[in-house]
Amino acid sequence: MEAPAMETSSYEETADWLRNHTDQHPKVAIICGSGLGGLADLLQNKKVFSYEEIPHFPTSTVPGHAGKLVFGSLQGRECVCMQGRFHFYEGYNIQTVAFPVRIFHLLGVETLIVTNACGGLNTSYSVGDIMLIKDHINMPGLAGQNPLVGSNHERFGVRFPCMSDAYDRDLIALAKQTAAEQGCDSFLQEGVYCMVAGPSYETIAECRALRMMGADTVGMSTVPEVVVARHCGMRVLGLSLVTNMTVTDYDSHEKANHEEVLQTTRHRAKDLEKLVSNLINKI
Numbered sequence: 001m002e003a004p005a006m007e008t009s010s011y012e013e014t015a016d017w018l019r020n021h022t023d024q025h026p027k028v029a030i031i032c033g034s035g036l037g038g039l040a041d042l043l044q045n046k047k048v049f050s051y052e053e054i055p056h057f058p059t060s061t062v063p064g065h066a067g068k069l070v071f072g073s074l075q076g077r078e079c080v081c082m083q084g085r086f087h088f089y090e091g092y093n094i095q096t097v098a099f100p101v102r103i104f105h106l107l108g109v110e111t112l113i114v115t116n117a118c119g120g121l122n123t124s125y126s127v128g129d130i131m132l133i134k135d136h137i138n139m140p141g142l143a144g145q146n147p148l149v150g151s152n153h154e155r156f157g158v159r160f161p162c163m164s165d166a167y168d169r170d171l172i173a174l175a176k177q178t179a180a181e182q183g184c185d186s187f188l189q190e191g192v193y194c195m196v197a198g199p200s201y202e203t204i205a206e207c208r209a210l211r212m213m214g215a216d217t218v219g220m221s222t223v224p225e226v227v228v229a230r231h232c233g234m235r236v237l238g239l240s241l242v243t244n245m246t247v248t249d250y251d252s253h254e255k256a257n258h259e260e261v262l263q264t265t266r267h268r269a270k271d272l273e274k275l276v277s278n279l280i281n282k283i
């Protein structure tokens with residue numbers, strides 16, 4: 001499944017194909033995390049593409065990830081929504097994981113909203129909390145798996161992009177205000193998301209180490225897409241749903257498992273979808 005590093009022409013071909021198959025011009029793209037693809041169903045005047053039919057687009061292999069690119073309007077705003085994302089742990093190379101973000105850029109998207117499921121490391125968090133991502137720790141990136149490794153495509157951005165402003169402060173403020181208006185601020189958090197490669201969940205010692213490093217949550221996605229989005233100048237908002245608390249105690253009999261992740265997601269998905277949809281027409 002390992003894909004070769006993408007040539008600029010592949011990005012252009014994919015963007016051209018999509019331009020020729022839809023007359024919509026979204027300024028906002030949304031990447032839906034595990035079980036959070038219901039957001040795409042809220043779009044009106046939908047134009048739906050399965051990933052298989054889009055030239056050069058990778059395909060998704062995880063249960064709960066539909067694998068569709070959905071164009072349509074949310075609260076009157078044209079959006080493009082990825083129902084199902086690509087994960088490094090599926091065997092894709094890290095550039096492929098972030099491939100769709102460059103397509104969005106070529107289509108004229110200016111704002112990227114990313115959602116994901118995560119494990120809570122901060123003990124003041126609870127299962128079902130929604131965390132606004134204020135910063136990230138890119139564990140694969142620090143270990144050499146950064147999607148911008150390789151020759152720089154000047155077409156998209158500079159060789160050494162800044163990441164200290166990765167998550168847009170104005171969008172975070174807007175999300176907080178929207179959450180207060182819809183009454184979900186009681187389970188809203190703001191914190192640091194740490195990406196790990198997965199697919200095995202973290203050991204107790206790893207969770208303790210990540211917490212000491214300053215991470216509030218941990219997950220296996222999102223960061224490659226954010227790095228590539230920032231490289232090409234998009235504004236980014238990240239929303240992380242705490243689906244389980246990580247195990248940090250050797251006396252605990254809790255075990256992280258994918259079923260719990262999916263169950264919490266089902267429980268809270270509607271709130272998260274409502275939050276995104278309510279803030280979209282304020283962007």
Ligand code: HPA
Nearest residue numbers: 117118119218219220261
């Ligand atoms: N660890 C890593 N990724 C996750 C977790 C977790 O505990 N929960 C949901 N995604």
